[in-house]
Amino acid sequence: MDNPPNTGCTLDPQDWEDLRVAGHRMLDDILDCLEHLRDRPVWKPMPDDARARFRSALPAQPTELPIVYREFLQDILPYALGNTHPGFMGWVHGAGTPVGMLAEMLSAGLNANAGGRDHSAIEVERQIVAWVREIFNFPDTASGLFVTGTSMANLLAVVIARNTALGYDSRKNGIGRNALRAYTSGAAHGCVAKAMEVSGLGTDALRCIPTNRQFRMDIQKLEEAVHADRAVGLRPFLVIGSAGTVDTGSIDDLDAIASLCRKEGLWFHIDGAFGALAKLSPSLAPLLGGIERADSIAFDFHKWGQVPYDAGFLLVRNAKYQLDTFSAPVTYLRREQRGMASGGPYWPCDLGVDLSRGSRALKTWFTLKTFGLEQIGATIAKSCELARYLESKIVAETKLELLAPAQLNIVCYRYRTENSDRFNAELAIAIQESGIAAPSTTTINGALAIRACIANHRTLKSDIDALVSVTLRKAKELEMLYAEQAPSPIDEAGSNAST
């Protein structure tokens, strides 16, 4: 038989001094990288040889830390998505901050399990919950929970609204056949439909209400849909409003939805993934009028809040509904008045699905305290100003066409040309591959759009100028390429299979 492993061995370093040197080096390298982001391309594709190194065998034996770190520098660091870079404008991505990074390092050192029990990580999370209540003018009875992201927060909200409508017996009996119906706008994020699927209600129970010209939910149509469903014996229970849609940044008329929900007895949930934090900017906050009347709000600190990934959050007006949905007495989680199993009337694990969970609160606490809410609000307002600046440049440029008015921080445009969808999809890729700027794409009123979402506190006017000039330059190059590739008249007569 093999010798038993050396029982004296732990996973701590043999030589702390060596580890300390390695750690300081890593810290310096990553801070250098953040200080000089502009010296690098936004993004570059990972070459095949680097990719191949992530298909290696199980590491049964140890490797020296400096060697593993060298692999990180060689194969991982250069091929990040680039959302830390000021030229990144794709999807909705936060940039993080060096402060947030340091907080994550400390958090990993503490290695707190924030599921519950009596320790500092729980108090830090409670502090954030109290601050979030204040930001959205929610009552002291509101509960809050960090989750991965808004997708998860929306799912928890749908489940809470569902159980509250069906009664908490459904936790035991299941949801069976039921007549529940939920409502959201056609511009809502795809995770809303997924929440309906995962919660067992199914997407057939979700009504997608058309939007108006500003891409906001048509309230009249919402009301009609609720009444029509009720008239045939169905049970409307939930409206999910959007505060910042992913395509155009539009904000539903939250106040009108709140009034309708109150009148009809419906749960009002808001997907405010990025837009909810516009509340931190005095100039933008009025756009969110009515948000304080919601039954629940989902949003992300990792987008406009610039907290490092991940840091989603769910706020629920009445903690009772959240507790009645998720708390579960089990013997090994018995609560005491003193000792480690004390720590308040409820623990985070009573408010959601996760038991073991990292402390997303600590990096958020460091971020909010270090910068202050006013400064974070100012960066949010700045990204909206940059979007308006981009909009004005597109309007002034005859070759470019604005596809949706700039709302909040999002601008959708395209290059005017034939075969526009195919051309603009190629153009967006060419821009990304240039390493200068990185927009994404979406579809606006059936047309493929290049979509720039400015959610990065580092982005400046010069980055917007760079996006426009690289768009025009790459479009010219593509046009020339297509002109060269254009089939001769003979080919064209012979076949049009490629069109």
Ligand SMILES: *Cc1c(COP(=O)(O)O)cnc(C)c1O
């Ligand atoms: C990003 C986003 C989501 C999903 O949030 P995650 O944090 O990625 O899970 C939902 N809704 C909107 C409007 C978003 O922008």
